[in-house]
Amino acid sequence: MTDSAEQQEQVHLDGVIGKIKVAQQVASEDIATAARDRKDIERAFGEVHLNTGSYEGMTDTAMSLRAQQQMLDERQNSWQHATQRLDVLQKLEQTPYFARIDFQEGPTGKPETIYIGLGSFADSPDHFLIYDWRAPISSIYYDGGLGDITYQTPDGPQTVDVKLKRQFQIKDGVIVTMFDTDEVVGDSMLMEALGNASDTKMKSIVTTIQKEQNQIIRDTNSDLLFVQGAAGSGKTAAVLQRVAWLLYRYRGNLTAGQVVLFSPNQLFNDYINQVLPELGEQNMVQMTYLQYTNRRLPKIQVETLQQRFEATTDDQFRAVNTLKGSLNYFNVVTEYANHLEQADMRFRDIKFRDQVFISKEKIAEIYYSFNENYHLANRLSATREELIKILNRRISTEIRDKWVEEAVQNLTREEVDTMFGDQPREFDSQDKEYRFLARQIVMKAFKPVQLAISRSRYLNINAQYAHFLRHVPAMLDLSAQGISEAQWQASVEATLSGYRNHQLSLADTSAYLYLYDMMTGKKGEKAIRFVFIDEVQDYSAFQLAFLKFSFPRAKFTLLGDLNQAIFTQENSRTLLSELSTMFDPEKTRVVQLTKSYRSTQQITDFTKALLVDGEQITAFNRAGNKPIVSVAPTQSAQEQRLLTQLSANDQAHETTAIIGKTLAACEAVADQLKAAGVKATLIRTENQRLVPGTLIVPAYLAKGLEFDAVIVWDASKKVYYDESERQLLYTICSRAMHQLTLLATGELTPLMDRVPAALYTRETVTA
Numbered sequence: 139m140t141d142s143a144e145q146q147e148q149v150h151l152d153g154v155i156g157k158i159k160v161a162q163q164v165a166s167e168d169i170a171t172a173a174r175d176r177k178d179i180e181r182a183f184g185e186v187h188l189n190t191g192s193y194e195g196m197t198d199t200a201m202s203l204r205a206q207q208q209m210l211d212e213r214q215n216s217w218q219h220a221t222q223r224l225d226v227l228q229k230l231e232q233t234p235y236f237a238r239i240d241f242q243e244g245p246t247g248k249p250e251t252i253y254i255g256l257g258s259f260a261d262s263p264d265h266f267l268i269y270d271w272r273a274p275i276s277s278i279y280y281d282g283g284l285g286d287i288t289y290q291t292p293d294g295p296q297t298v299d300v301k302l303k304r305q306f307q308i309k310d311g312v313i314v315t316m317f318d319t320d321e322v323v324g325d326s327m328l329m330e331a332l333g334n335a336s337d338t339k340m341k342s343i344v345t346t347i348q349k350e351q352n353q354i355i356r357d358t359n360s361d362l363l364f365v366q367g368a369a370g371s372g373k374t375a376a377v378l379q380r381v382a383w384l385l386y387r388y389r390g391n392l393t394a395g396q397v398v399l400f401s402p403n404q405l406f407n408d409y410i411n412q413v414l415p416e417l418g419e420q421n422m423v424q425m426t427y428l429q430y431t432n433r434r435l436p437k438i439q440v441e442t443l444q445q446r447f448e449a450t451t452d453d454q455f456r457a458v459n460t461l462k463g464s465l466n467y468f469n470v471v472t473e474y475a476n477h478l479e480q481a482d483m484r485f486r487d488i489k490f491r492d493q494v495f496i497s498k499e500k501i502a503e504i505y506y507s508f509n510e511n512y513h514l515a516n517r518l519s520a521t522r523e524e525l526i527k528i529l530n531r532r533i534s535t536e537i538r539d540k541w542v543e544e545a546v547q548n549l550t551r552e553e554v555d556t557m558f559g560d561q562p563r564e565f566d567s568q569d570k571e572y573r574f575l576a577r578q579i580v581m582k583a584f585k586p587v588q589l590a591i592s593r594s595r596y597l598n599i600n601a602q603y604a605h606f607l608r609h610v611p612a613m614l615d616l617s618a619q620g621i622s623e624a625q626w627q628a629s630v631e632a633t634l635s636g637y638r639n640h641q642l643s644l645a646d647t648s649a650y651l652y653l654y655d656m657m658t659g660k661k662g663e664k665a666i667r668f669v670f671i672d673e674v675q676d677y678s679a680f681q682l683a684f685l686k687f688s689f690p691r692a693k694f695t696l697l698g699d700l701n702q703a704i705f706t707q708e709n710s711r712t713l714l715s716e717l718s719t720m721f722d723p724e725k726t727r728v729v730q731l732t733k734s735y736r737s738t739q740q741i742t743d744f745t746k747a748l749l750v751d752g753e754q755i756t757a758f759n760r761a762g763n764k765p766i767v768s769v770a771p772t773q774s775a776q777e778q779r780l781l782t783q784l785s786a787n788d789q790a791h792e793t794t795a796i797i798g799k800t801l802a803a804c805e806a807v808a809d810q811l812k813a814a815g816v817k818a819t820l821i822r823t824e825n826q827r828l829v830p831g832t833l834i835v836p837a838y839l840a841k842g843l844e845f846d847a848v849i850v851w852d853a854s855k856k857v858y859y860d861e862s863e864r865q866l867l868y869t870i871c872s873r874a875m876h877q878l879t880l881l882a883t884g885e886l887t888p889l890m891d892r893v894p895a896a897l898y899t900r901e902t903v904t905a
């Protein structure tokens with residue numbers, strides 16, 4: 139490449155930036171105009187006189203208010219649109235684009251040149267100076283090198299002959315480097331991107347999206363897209379890009395509020411919440427499964443992440459919990475709920491002033507009076523109608539009661555005025571006026587009853603759930619699950635007594651809510667169009683089936699690494715086969731990501747050796763130090779070693795996370811560091827924020843995060859002794875980007891036995 143090529147590109151860049159600045163000016167003026175218009179309308183709003191003297195007057199007022207509101211909404215929209223536009227333009231001014239592609243469509247097509255950036259920019263309706271990275275044509279940048287490349291358009295596949303692929307690094311409007319490449323996405327660019335230090339916030343990967351990741355990002359056909367990828371293979375990164383892509387692809391028909399991401403914990407939500415804004419989009423709805431379920435049961439304390447992780451796992455508990463997480467159990471709940479159409483629905487009396495108003499027996503009689511064509515949802519709504527009729531009859535008779543008459547007579551002028559509200563007041567007789575007021579008084583008194591009916595409070599979900607649990611042995615062969623009937627009944631009693639103390643396990647919460655939704659005929663949240671579930675290996679099949687039921691119109695993207703199952707362990711292996719029965723196989727796509735980008739080659743080689751079948755994982759070729767495994771004879775020697783490692787990491791400008799197995803272990807480390815005068819932040823709960831500097835994090839909160847340097851505290855035999863902890867240790871070690879240290883006291887964990895000695899530096903600390 140000649141100097142002049144670079145000069146020409148800089149001239150082109152300057153021209154584009156000049157035009158972006160002009161467009162910024164226009165957008166700023168649009169914002170000001172929209173804001174001014176809005177003020178004017180708001181002022182006019184205040185001047186609309188509320189004419190409530192006559193019925194016509196009220197209608198006129200209402201109409202003019204509505205028209206004003208509409209104008210206000212329009213101005214609000216154009217204000218928002220212009221603000222978003224300005225935001226994108228400001229980003230573009232710094233780095234307008236990162237790639238140039240020259241191509242030709244067919245042998246006779248004319249040669250074209252496009253530039254690709256974070257957003258599109260045109261100086262006239264048909265003249266694009268920059269194409270959005272999400273535009274169909276931009277796909278050729280991610281999907282291939284030079285020559286014929288096919289990309290998908292809304293009208294079907296298109297092939298073009300790519301003649302030139304040029305990548306740029308532009309900083310503050312100046313080309314820092316540029317090079318031509320015939321690779322998919324030049325490794326040097328990726329190397330540069332990956333060489334950066336870790337941050338408390340994840341960044342977008344728009345300039346270096348890999349071909350396999352691009353497949354995930356641009357998928358539109360699958361109802362279920364399952365991404366199985368090694369630690370650090372960019373599952374989370376790709377999926378955030380996918381959200382941005384979907385918002386672009388379905389602009390006008392899809393909003394960020396119709397996309398939900400279920401993430402492993404709140405800390406992780408915080409970690410990723412800058413990526414979409416960086417891409418000029420709004421964040422999707424983000425929550426954890428626990429938050430999703432707990433918000434529906436505010437009075438119940440659903441088992442937290444820590445409780446779940448540190449729960450006792452005796453075999454009996456494990457078998458019951460495994461059963462409660464299975465698809466089989468989900469089907470049992472469904473079957474049980476359907477059976478309630480015939481019998482066994484539990485009701486509660488509807489009370490009025492502490493007296494039984496409609497008895498549960500009466501409600502049951504009504505509920506079961508409809509024929510078998512009435513299913514759960516319409517049976518309930520038919521019952522509701524009957525109950526409302528009973529209430530209305532009672533209101534009509536109650537009107538004549540003495541207390542009501544007295545109440546009407548005692549009404550003050552103001553009370554009468556509020557009761558009439560916007561109602562016309564002309565009555566042809568005094569009696570009619572009296573009846574109107576009396577009815578209002580009675581209806582107000584019966585409001586709690588009306589609410590109890592409309593909110594189905596006469597359903598007794600607690601009794602129903604207890605009945606269901608006791609009924610399970612009749613519906614399922616427990617012995618096939620390795621559970622005796624006595625064990626099951628003991629677990630039922632434990633669940634119910636926990637419930638009386640307002641506590642419920644996550645597995646029971648899911649079943650409880652699903653049963654409730656079935657009983658009340660809820661059909662889920664239809665507005666949600668895309669659901670993403672990160673770290674899906676930690677979900678049970680029951681939870682996934684429940685989410686599918688809860689979001690019936692959504693397409694699902696599930697991301698997981700079966701090697702990082704820290705809650706469900708071996709169950710996660712059956713998850714894929716259970717999933718395949720939930721979704722149409724024709725509309726299911728499974729993508730494997732095997733290349734790990736997070737860590738250096740040395741760390742990836744080490745972590746994959748920890749796994750029993752980690753062969754498939756390949757490292758991105760980036761060199762670093764071998765992991766250090768240090769065994770000290772005493773606890774205090776291990777503490778000393780921790781201090782020297784921390785200061786070595788500090789000197790190398792690597793931010794360290796010390797990852798302990800439990801919160802208690804992390805607290806102990808935090809105390810030691812404090813005593814030694816070393817500054818570090820202990821992350822106790824998922825509601826904390828990640829802050830710069832050394833962190834101490836319990837294992838179950840480190841999911842999905844990454845750090846420059848990781849110190850595993852502590853990798854002794856007494857801490858990690860069981861085969862079932864292999865995946866946990868793998869998950870922890872794979873958080874490290876550049877530097878990994880495992881510290882142990884006494885004997886090293888036997889989980890290290892399978893790691894070849896050549897893959898790490900072993901140290902023995904002397905006392």
Ligand SMILES: Nc1ncnc2c1ncn2[C@@H]1O[C@H](COP(=O)(O)OP(=O)(O)OP(=O)(O)O)[C@@H](O)[C@H]1O
Nearest residue numbers: 343346347348369370371372373374375735736842
């Ligand atoms: N195409 C890419 N270009 C640049 N960086 C990338 C790319 N893909 C992944 N990365 C980086 O690699 C790191 C790991 O990515 P990410 O956290 O998405 O992986 P993951 O598969 O979700 O990992 P885990 O399962 O371990 O949580 C991140 O720092 C991410 O920015």
